[in-house]
Structure formats: structure tokens, C-alpha cells
Amino acid sequence: MSAIQLTANGLALGASYALVALGFVLIVNATGAVNFAQGDLAVAGGFLTVALAGVVNLPGVVLLPIAMVAMAGFGVAFAYLAYFPLRHQPPATVFISTIAFGIVLENGANGLFGAAPRLGPPLLPGGPVELSGLILPRQSLAIVAVTCVLIAGLQFVLMHTQFGRRLRATAQDAEMARAVGIPVGAMIAWTFALAIGLAGAAGMLLSNQFFIAPGDGTNLMLKAYIAVTIGGWGRIWGAVAGALIVAFFETILAVLLSQSAAEMFLYLAVLVVLGLRPRGLLGETIGRRA
Amino acid sequence: MPTAWRKNAARAAAGLNPLYAAGTVFLVVYALVFADSYDQRILAIAGIYALLVIGYQLVFGHAGAISLAQAAFFGLGAYVTALLATRLGLPFLVTFPASLAAAAALAALVALPVLRLESHYFALATLAIGQAALAAAVNWESLTGGGGGLGGVPPVSLFGFAITRGVWLLALIWGLVAVGGAVAWLLIRGPRGLAIRAAREAPMAAGAVGIDAGRMRFTLFVLGAAYGGGAGALHAHLLGVVSPEVLRLPVMVSCLAMTIIGGRTRVAGAIIGALLLVHLPEWFRFAERFGPLVYGLALLATIIAAPDGLTGAAARLRQFLWPGAPPPPPEIPPRAGSLSHAPASTELKVSDLSKRFGGVAAVRDVSFTLRGGEILGLIGPNGSGKTTILNLITGIERPDGGRIVLNGEDIAGWNPHRIARRGIGRAFQTPMLVESMTALDNVALANQTALNARAYYPGRRLADARAEAASFLDRLEIGSSAMHRRVAELPHGARRRVEIARALAAHPRILVLDEPAAGLDENEREALRSTLRDLAAQGMALIVIEHDFHFLSGLASRLICLDAGQVIAQGTADAVRRNRLVVAAFFGPTPGEDGAP
Numbered sequence: 001m002s003a004i005q006l007t008a009n010g011l012a013l014g015a016s017y018a019l020v021a022l023g024f025v026l027i028v029n030a031t032g033a034v035n036f037a038q039g040d041l042a043v044a045g046g047f048l049t050v051a052l053a054g055v056v057n058l059p060g061v062v063l064l065p066i067a068m069v070a071m072a073g074f075g076v077a078f079a080y081l082a083y084f085p086l087r088h089q090p091p092a093t094v095f096i097s098t099i100a101f102g103i104v105l106e107n108g109a110n111g112l113f114g115a116a117p118r119l120g121p122p123l124l125p126g127g128p129v130e131l132s133g134l135i136l137p138r139q140s141l142a143i144v145a146v147t148c149v150l151i152a153g154l155q156f157v158l159m160h161t162q163f164g165r166r167l168r169a170t171a172q173d174a175e176m177a178r179a180v181g182i183p184v185g186a187m188i189a190w191t192f193a194l195a196i197g198l199a200g201a202a203g204m205l206l207s208n209q210f211f212i213a214p215g216d217g218t219n220l221m222l223k224a225y226i227a228v229t230i231g232g233w234g235r236i237w238g239a240v241a242g243a244l245i246v247a248f249f250e251t252i253l254a255v256l257l258s259q260s261a262a263e264m265f266l267y268l269a270v271l272v273v274l275g276l277r278p279r280g281l282l283g284e285t286i287g288r289r290a
Numbered sequence: 291m292p293t294a295w296r297k298n299a300a301r302a303a304a305g306l307n308p309l310y311a312a313g314t315v316f317l318v319v320y321a322l323v324f325a326d327s328y329d330q331r332i333l334a335i336a337g338i339y340a341l342l343v344i345g346y347q348l349v350f351g352h353a354g355a356i357s358l359a360q361a362a363f364f365g366l367g368a369y370v371t372a373l374l375a376t377r378l379g380l381p382f383l384v385t386f387p388a389s390l391a392a393a394a395a396l397a398a399l400v401a402l403p404v405l406r407l408e409s410h411y412f413a414l415a416t417l418a419i420g421q422a423a424l425a426a427a428v429n430w431e432s433l434t435g436g437g438g439g440l441g442g443v444p445p446v447s448l449f450g451f452a453i454t455r456g457v458w459l460l461a462l463i464w465g466l467v468a469v470g471g472a473v474a475w476l477l478i479r480g481p482r483g484l485a486i487r488a489a490r491e492a493p494m495a496a497g498a499v500g501i502d503a504g505r506m507r508f509t510l511f512v513l514g515a516a517y518g519g520g521a522g523a524l525h526a527h528l529l530g531v532v533s534p535e536v537l538r539l540p541v542m543v544s545c546l547a548m549t550i551i552g553g554r555t556r557v558a559g560a561i562i563g564a565l566l567l568v569h570l571p572e573w574f575r576f577a578e579r580f581g582p583l584v585y586g587l588a589l590l591a592t593i594i595a596a597p598d599g600l601t602g603a604a605a606r607l608r609q610f611l612w613p614g615a616p617p618p619p620p621e622i623p624p625r626a627g628s629l630s631h632a633p634a635s636t637e638l639k640v641s642d643l644s645k646r647f648g649g650v651a652a653v654r655d656v657s658f659t660l661r662g663g664e665i666l667g668l669i670g671p672n673g674s675g676k677t678t679i680l681n682l683i684t685g686i687e688r689p690d691g692g693r694i695v696l697n698g699e700d701i702a703g704w705n706p707h708r709i710a711r712r713g714i715g716r717a718f719q720t721p722m723l724v725e726s727m728t729a730l731d732n733v734a735l736a737n738q739t740a741l742n743a744r745a746y747y748p749g750r751r752l753a754d755a756r757a758e759a760a761s762f763l764d765r766l767e768i769g770s771s772a773m774h775r776r777v778a779e780l781p782h783g784a785r786r787r788v789e790i791a792r793a794l795a796a797h798p799r800i801l802v803l804d805e806p807a808a809g810l811d812e813n814e815r816e817a818l819r820s821t822l823r824d825l826a827a828q829g830m831a832l833i834v835i836e837h838d839f840h841f842l843s844g845l846a847s848r849l850i851c852l853d854a855g856q857v858i859a860q861g862t863a864d865a866v867r868r869n870r871l872v873v874a875a876f877f878g879p880t881p882g883e884d885g886a887p
Contacts, residue, residue: 034410085594091409092356096550097593099543103586111579218539222417229414264425267418274415275403 006251008140012209014247015147016042019202021224021231021239022154023195028233029171030191031083033094037102038199039221040109041078043214045071045200046120046207047109053121060123060208064146067204068197075196076189083192084185102217109214120207143205150201151240154194158236167191223250226270232280307608310558317565327455331528332572337463338524339564343548344467344474344557345517350546351554352478353510354490356409359400359416360545362423363393363515365537367522369427372440372532382446386523393519397512405507424537439533446527463524470517471557477513478555480752484735486510488724495722497706498684498715499736499796504705547585551592553599562600634662634829636697636713636799638683643692643702645678645855652678654855655692662799665822665832667846667863669839671875675855676835677719680802683833684716685709696800711738715798719805719835721789725778729768729788732777733759736795762791767817783814790821800831807841819845839867851875 020042027035035041049060049067056063082097123142158164169177170187178184202220206212224239227246231238246266253262273280321333346360367389374380374388404415427434434440445454446462453459478486488496489503496503526532535541544567552563567585574584596603638660645653653675660666668676681687683694685706694702701709710716723732737755763773766787772780777788786806793801803822807815822845826832836842842849843863851859851866853875859866866872 028410034413082590086597089597093593093597095356095413096546097590099546100586100589100593103543104583104590107580107583107586111583222421225414225417229411233410258429260425260428264422264429267422267425270418271400271403271415271422274407274411274418278407278411280411 004135005137006255008137008144010248010251011244012140012143012205013251014244015144016202016206016209017220017223017227017247018240018243019147019150019198019205020220021227021243022151022236023198023202024224024228025233025236025239026171026191026195026198028228030167030188031087031094033083033091034098034225035195036095036098036221037078037082037105037217038098038195038224039219040102040105040217041071041075041196042199042203042206042220043109043212043217044074044105045196045203046212046216047113047118047203047214048200049120049204049207050113050118050212059125060121060204061142061146063121064123064201064204067200071200071203072193072197074200075192075194078196079189079192083188102221106214106217113214115214117211117213118207119211120204122208123205139209143209146201146205150198151236154198155236157194163190167194223247226266229270229280230273238280307558307604308612309604309608313562321460322457330456330460332568333565334459334463334528335525336565336568337460337467338521338528339544339548339568340467340561341470341524342518342521342545343552343560343564344470345514345521346545346549347514347554347557347560348474348477348510348517349514350549352486352490353507353514355405355507355511356413357416357511357514358413358542358546359397359419360514360518361537361539361542362416362420363397363518364522364525364541364545365423365427365532365534366396367393367519368526368532368536369434369440369522370519371523371526372443373433375443375527376440382448382523382527385527386520389519389523390516391519393522394512394516397515398508401508401511405504405511420537420539420542424534427534427537434534437534439531439535441531443526443530443532445530446524459528463528466520466524467561470520471561474517475557480749481734481737481755484727484731484752484755487727488735491726492722492724494686494706494718495724495792496735497686498710498718498722499792500707500710500738501735502705502707547589549599551589551599553601556599556601558604559599559601566600633799636660636662636829636831638697638800638831639693639695640679640683641693641695643679643682643694644690645675645682645687646690651855653682653689656852656855656857657692658850658857658860660800660831660833662829662831663826664848665826665834665846667842667849668833668835668852669837669842669849669866669872670852674852674875676852677804678855679852680716680804680833680835683709684714684802710796710798713797713799714802715793715796715800716802717786717789717793717804717806719808721785723777723785723789723792726776728774729763729777729780729784730756730759730773732788733762733791733795736792738796759791759795762795763788766791766821782809783811786810787818790818794825798830800833801825802833804835805837806834807836807838815841839863843867 020038024035024038027033027038045067048070049063052063052067078101082101083094086093086097122139123146124138158168166177166182167187167190169180169182170184170191174184177187203212206220223246224243227242228239229242230245231240231242249266249269250262253265257265321330325333342360342364346357349355349357349360370389370392371385374385400419404412404419407415428437445452447453448462453462485496485501486506489501489506493503522536525536548560548563548567550563551566552561553559570585570588571582577584592600640659641657643653643656644651656675656679658666668679670676678687682689682702685701685704685708688703692702693700696712696714699712701712724735727735734752734755737758760770760773764770768784768787768791772784777785780788786809790803790806806818810818819841822832822834834842834846846863849860849863849866850857851869851872853871858871858875859869
């Protein structure tokens with residue numbers, strides 16, 4: 001594999017991980033709960049685009065917003081099933097309910113589509129792009145570009161809109177937010193919508209570049225979990241950096257050794273990192289949320 | 291003594307939920323009469339999972355740590371057994387203990403770096419252990435057989451008889467479940483059970499009465515892993531093959547689901563959870579591909595409908611069907627003897643104590659000496675470093691400089707539980723209690739003698755600790771009906787007194803109180819003052835933080851006034867009250883005068 005292709009692959013993988021990890025961060029911040037189903041939700045988004053592409057003949061760029069909106073709606077339903085009934089229980093309880101929901105999603109996808117990997121629609125039709133003599137894989141570029149747009153959009157919404165301020169206020173201190181009249185329940189539901197919309201986008205982007213199978217959710221969730229932990233809980237840019245680190249680590253070692261060896265070294269590296277820096281590689285700035 | 295055993299056995303039987311007794315009878319009859327050999331095999335697998343889950347409850351339920359490494363210990367046990375049995379031809383009596391030991395050894399090894407991690411970091415680290423083990427099993431083909439695994443593991447053979455199937459197999463596996471369950475049950479009974487619960491639900495409070503929460507977590511983690519290793523050994527012998535499947539996440543998820551559905555802390559919960567979830571796929575076989583979906587839905591439904599699991603629901607059902615299962619009668623010994631046996635020879639010498647938080651000097655070069663029988667009052671405006679000094683003395687914060695010498699021993703920088711064991715007791719500014727426990731048990735858990743004695747039966751030791759706790763609570767005017775209520779339901783004043791009783795139950799030489807009078811009414815304050823005076827008269831040394839000058843002035847033998855982390859005045863209450871710097875610290879510099887430093 002050429003260096004350019006390797007870089008493009010790593011970037012595309014990292015971009016998809018980043019989208020899953022961002023959803024993870026949004027939910028952890030808003031609720032203090034770890035969403036173990038985030039990976040399975042991304043896979044669900046991937047299968048949704050596979051199904052959509054089978055029905056209508058539209059390019060991926062057009063399918064993407066449709067899938068994201070649908071997944072956002074699904075995210076609200078998810079919140080009402082797996083989070084709201086348990087919001088006064090200890091965080092471990094929500095953790096388990098999301099695991100249960102993940103099992104339901106994985107086996108639902110398995111039942112509907114079968115266990116075999118499926119290929120999603122490409123974002124843009126066409127072959128590699130040639131740019132001043134370099135041959136660049138078009139899909140990887142498109143994935144990176146779309147991810148950049150989504151992250152920039154998220155950053156804009158969170159930092160520069162009244163809605164984003166209310167979301168952040170809820171995440172920082174729900175009691176205080178309620179006291180100043182922010183509808184905390186609705187904000188949490190919106191957070192789930194946003195987070196799972198992003199997961200849906202990740203699923204769609206992955207489904208074309210790397211295929212998608214019902215069992216992929218766990219692996220995706222693990223990578224996002226690692227990315228978020230390395231980046232320091234609850235930090236948006238930390239999660240993006242963590243996702244890129246994980247993706248490049250994995251891509252490069254998989255080429256040098258093998259996929260399963262890359263996995264093993266990734267997890268050993270996580271253990272070493274946590275052993276040396278119990279609060280993650282890039283540190284933790286927000287308050288602890290156990 | 292046989293009579294004592296009979297009495298204990300009778301008491302244990304009386305505590306048995308009749309629902310479980312009925313369930314056990316049903317299962318035994320099913321297993322012996324109705325089950326065919328396939329059904330018996332499924333029951334055997336359920337027994338293996340029950341062992342795995344009993345071990346997992348120690349970690350997840352009792353230590354309160356979301357470990358995701360239990361499947362790794364299970365897999366390790368399976369691989370160790372497979373290797374020993376196939377390569378070296380060793381029998382079950384060797385492979386089983388070896389698997390147990392290997393899992394415990396791995397747990398002990400990883401526990402040191404991993405157990406200090408907090409919640410999500412701990413979950414991820416344990417997950418990483420499992421995933422690394424899985425990748426190792428796939429990669430290290432020469433040892434593990436790679437993806438295909440190791441085959442040809444012989445069935446369990448004991449004293450020349452191969453146990454392959456049927457009733458003997460069930461007897462072996464469920465016999466081990468019974469032994470493992472009994473060990474876990476004994477471990478969590480009595481005063482140790484209270485201590486484990488306190489360490490899980492209120493670690494600060496546990497440390498303040500001398501409970502070593504870290505060691506407890508370590509022990510439970512290692513022991514839980516040993517159960518996993520043993521279960522893995524049985525699994526390898528029963529199936530005859532070991533493949534990387536035993537290390538994959540679904541095993542961990544099953545274990546977690548069984549624990550949640552059965553209940554996190556009751557041994558019966560582990561057994562019910564395992565039986566149910568092992569049989570569930572059998573019952574939903576007709577649903578074909580969608581079968582596993584039911585599994586997830588059952589888990590989701592249980593956690594929403596019964597967050598404390600089926601055994602929690604069963605306990606409620608029992609209460610509903612046979613109400614008035616009697617709480618132990620309050621046994622309050624007569625009000626005799628003194629509240630404290632602290633020797634008057636106590637001497638605490640604090641010198642040049644300093645602590646910085648970032649750029650803020652919270653405590654600067656504070657020195658004082660305290661002797662048995664003295665009451666030292668600490669006053670000062672908010673943020674002047676009073677509570678920080680108590681935190682340094684009790685080990686919650688580590689000092690940056692200075693010495694804290696208790697009877698000739700420098701205790702600066704020690705862990706809270708070690709300091710508590712040396713005889714420094716504490717009540718916090720906001721009472722830190724184990725909210726889910728009764729007032730009685732909150733005090734009983736501080737009884738280190740009962741916790742550490744091994745001489746007699748845990749139930750008896752608990753009864754003794756409770757009796758002593760009752761006498762402390764009684765002396766602090768907590769009535770016998772309040773004693774048996776959960777502390778979460780008690781009013782503020784009573785909670786403060788429960789906390790003081792808990793500190794006293796650990797028999798401290800020095801008692802440290804952070805604003806004990808805050809939120810109390812006039813009568814309660816007066817009662818508290820007289821209690822504190824009694825304690826000092828009996829030889830105890832006290833440090834009391836208080837904002838109310840009036841409360842301290844007739845009580846404290848000496849006052850220290852702090853401002854911005856420094857001692858600005860000390861001496862008798864009157865002298866300190868008249869001190870110009872003290873007045874300035876509380877009310878600002880007097881108009882017309884220069885602003886004093």
C-alpha cells in the first residue's frame with residue numbers, strides 16, 4: 001500500500017471513528033452515562049443507507065442528510081427507551097441498558113440483513129482524483145471533507161448559537177440549567193438526536209469504504225471509547241485527536257503486522273497509557289462524571 | 291459447639307426466602323426426573339455460568355467496579371486447563387486449582403495499575419485486558435492453536451471415574467456452585483459485609499473509620515477472577531474444546547446480563563440469572579435468527595422494570611406475601627461505662643503544616659499541639675483553611691510540608707484508613723453516611739474489633755457490633771425506632787449524631803469535628819456541648835471547627851483563629867475574641883485604623 005493510500009485510509013477511518021466518538025462525548029457530557037450502543041447505532045445508520053440505496057437511486061451525498069435526520073429521530077426514541085426511564089439510577093445502570101439496546105440492534109440488523117458484510121453507496125460517484133500528479137482516492141477525500149463539515153457544523157452550533165449554549169449549559173450543570181429555565185429533558189433528548197445523527201453519518205461513511213456488518217458495532221464502540229478516553233473525557237477536540245491516533249495506530253500496524261496483532265497492540269497501548277496517565281493521554285479538563 | 295451451629299443453621303434457614311426453597315425443589319426434581327441428557331448438559335453449563343457470575347458479583351456488585359475483564363479470567367482458566375490436560379495429561383484435581391490460581395495471579399498483576407482508575411477508565415482498562423487476551427489467543431498459534439483453538443480436552447475424571455454426563459456431572463458442577471456460593475455468602479456476611487458496603491457506597495466515610503477500601507477492592511477483584519478461572523476450567527472439560535470464542539465480548543456481556551437480571555449482590559441472583567439466560571436461547575429457538583434479539587429485549591425490560599434484579603423483586607414479593615419478616619429486636623445495653631476509653635496520654639504535635647492548591651496557599655506554616663482532655667476550637671472566615679487542616683490531619687489531603695506527629699509517630703501523608711486506625715476519628719461538615727443502611731449499621735461498621743476478629747461466627751460478630759453501636763446511639767439520644775431506619779430518612783440533627791456515634795464506635799483518641807453544631811436547634815446544641823465536654827473529661831482530645839463563637843467559648847480550652855491559611859491568633863476564647871486581627875479578619879479593618887495585614 002502506498003504512503004498516500006495509507007494516509008488516506010487512516011484519515012478516512014479516523015474521521016468515521018471521530019464521528020462515533022463525538023456522539024459518545026455529547027452523551028457523556030449531557031447525561032454522565034456511557035452509551036455502549038453508540039457503535040451499534042452507527043451500524044444501524046450504515047444499514048439504513050444500504051436499504052435506502054436499494055430503494056432510491058440517489059448519490060450518497062444526498063442520502064447522507066436523509067439518513068442523519070432519520071437516525072436523529074431514532075436517537076430520541078433511543079433516549080426515551082434506554083435513558084429516561086433510568087435517569088435517576090446509578091450511571092452503571094444506564095451503561096447496561098445501552099448494552100442491552102446494542103444487543104437488540106445488532107441482532108435486529110442480523111435478522112433483517114444477515115450476517116454478511118454489505119457495501120453502502122459511495123458519497124460521490126467516480127474513480128480516484130488526480131491532483132497535481134498525485135492519485136488520490138476520491139471516497140477517502142469525500143469522507144474526510146464531509147467529516148470536517150460535520151465537525152465544524154457541530155462546533156458552530158455548540159459555540160455560536162443560543163441552542164448550543166443551552167445544550168452546553170445542560171451538560172455542565174443540569175440543576176443550574178433547570179433553575180434558569182432551560183428545558184433540561186428536551187435538551188437531553190436533542191443531545192441524543194445530535195449524537196446519534198452523527199453516529200448515523202459515521203455508519204454511512206464506513207459502509208462504503210470498509211463495508212458494514214451487524215457485528216461491527218462493538219468494535220466501533222470500542223475504538224470510540226478508546227479515542228474518547230485517550231483524548232480526555234468530554235472534550236470535543238480531544239475525541240477527534242484520539243480518533244485519529246487510534247485510526248493511524250491501527251492502519252499502520254495492520255500493514256506492518258496483521259489486523260489482529262494491531263488490535264492486540266492497540267489494547268496493550270491503552271493499558272500502558274492508562275497505567276501512566278490515569279486520566280487519559282491528553283488529560284481531562286471537565287469535572288469528573290462518574 | 292453443635293448447639294451454636296444448630297442455632298445458626300436455624301437462623302439461616304429462617305432467613306431463606308421460601309420462593310427460593312420452592313425453586314430449588316423444582317429444579318432438583320426437574321434435573322433428576324424430567325431432564326434428558328441434553329437438558330442436563332444445559333443445566334451443567336448454567337452451573338458453570340453461575341460460578342462465573344458469583345465471582346463477578348464480588349467485583350461488580352460488592353466492590354462496585356464495572357469490570358469488563360471477567361470473561362478474560364474465564365478464558366484464561368479454560369486455556370490453562372486445556373493446555374495442562376492435553377499437553378501434560380494432568381488430571382482435573384490439578385487443572386482446576388491451576389486455572390483458579392492462574393486467573394487470580396493475572397488479576398493480582400493487573401490490579402495494581404488498574405484498580406486505582408476511576409469508573410469509566412476502569413471499565414475501559416478491563417475491557418482492554420479482555421480484548422488483548424483475545425488477540426493474543428488468536429495470534430499465538432503455537433500455544434493456543436490460534437482461531438481453531440485447542441481440542442481433545444478430556445472430561446473431568448475423579449478417582450478413576452470419568453464424569454461425562456448425567457447426574458454425576460450435575461452433582462460435580464452444582465456441588466462446586468454450592469461451595470462457591472457458600473464461600474461468597476460467608477465472605478459478605480457479618481461486619482465484613484457492612485465494611486464492603488460502606489467502602490462501595492461511601493468510601494470517604496469508610497476510610498474515616500479505618501476501613502481499607504483499596505485492599506477490599508483488590509481482594510474482591512482477585513477472588514472474583516479466581517471464580518472466573520474455575521468456571522473456565524469446568525467449561526473446557528465439559529466442551530472438550532477451547533477456542534477464542536471464550537474470550538469474546540458476548541461471554542462478558544452474558545455475565546453482565548446475568549448479574550443484572552439476577553441481582554448484583556445476592557448469591558441466589560447469580561444462580562437465577564445464569565439459569566435463566568442459559569435457557570433463554572433454548573426457549574426462543576423457534577424465533578431462529580431473531581432469537582438473540584429476545585435476549586437483549588429481556589435484559590432491557592428487566593433493567594427498566596426491576597433495576598435491582600429478579601432477586602430484588604423476589605425480596606419485595608416475599609415481603610408482600612409474608613409481611614412482617616421481623617427485624618432484629620433492638621438490644622440496648624444499660625447506660626453504663628463511659629463513651630470513651632481514650633488514654634489521656636495522647637499528644638498530637640502539628641508543626642509547620644503547609645498545603646497549596648495550585649497558586650493558592652490554603653494552609654501556611656500552621657503549628658499547634660493538642661493533648662488528651664483538651665478541646666481545641668478552630669475558627670476563621672470561610673476559606674481560611676480550617677477544613678483543609680482537618681483534611682491534612684485525617685489524611686484526605688497530603689501536606690506539601692510540615693509534620694503531624696501523633697504520640698511520637700509522624701503520620702503526615704498516610705492514607706485515611708491508617709490514620710483512623712491510629713485513633714483519629716472524624717465527623718464531616720456534611721455528614722457522610724452510608725445512606726442505604728440503617729443508623730445502627732452505620733455505627734456498627736466502625737467496629738474494627740468485630741471486623742477483624744476471626745474467632746467466631748460472622749452473624750454473632752455482627753450482633754455484637756450492633757449491640758455496641760446501639761449503646762453509642764442511645765447515648766447520643768437516637769431512639770431505638772430511629773436506629774432501625776435508613777439514615778437517608780433521618781432529620782439533619784439526628785444524622786449528625788449518628789456520624790458522631792460512628793466516630794466514637796471506632797474508639798478514637800482524637801475526635802475531629804467539622805462544624806458539628808451547624809443546623810442544630812438550641813436543645814441539640816446544648817446536648818452536643820455536654821457530650822463533647824464529657825468526652826474531653828474522659829481523656830479524649832478534640833478539634834472542633836465552628837463559626838458560632840458562643841458555642842465554643844464555654845467549651846474549648848483553646849482557640850486558634852485562621853485567616854488566609856495562617857494562624858493569626860491563639861489562646862483562650864476571651865483573648866482571641868478581643869484580638870484586633872481576629873476582629874479585622876471577620877469584620878474587615880475597623881474604620882479609621884490602618885488595614886492590618
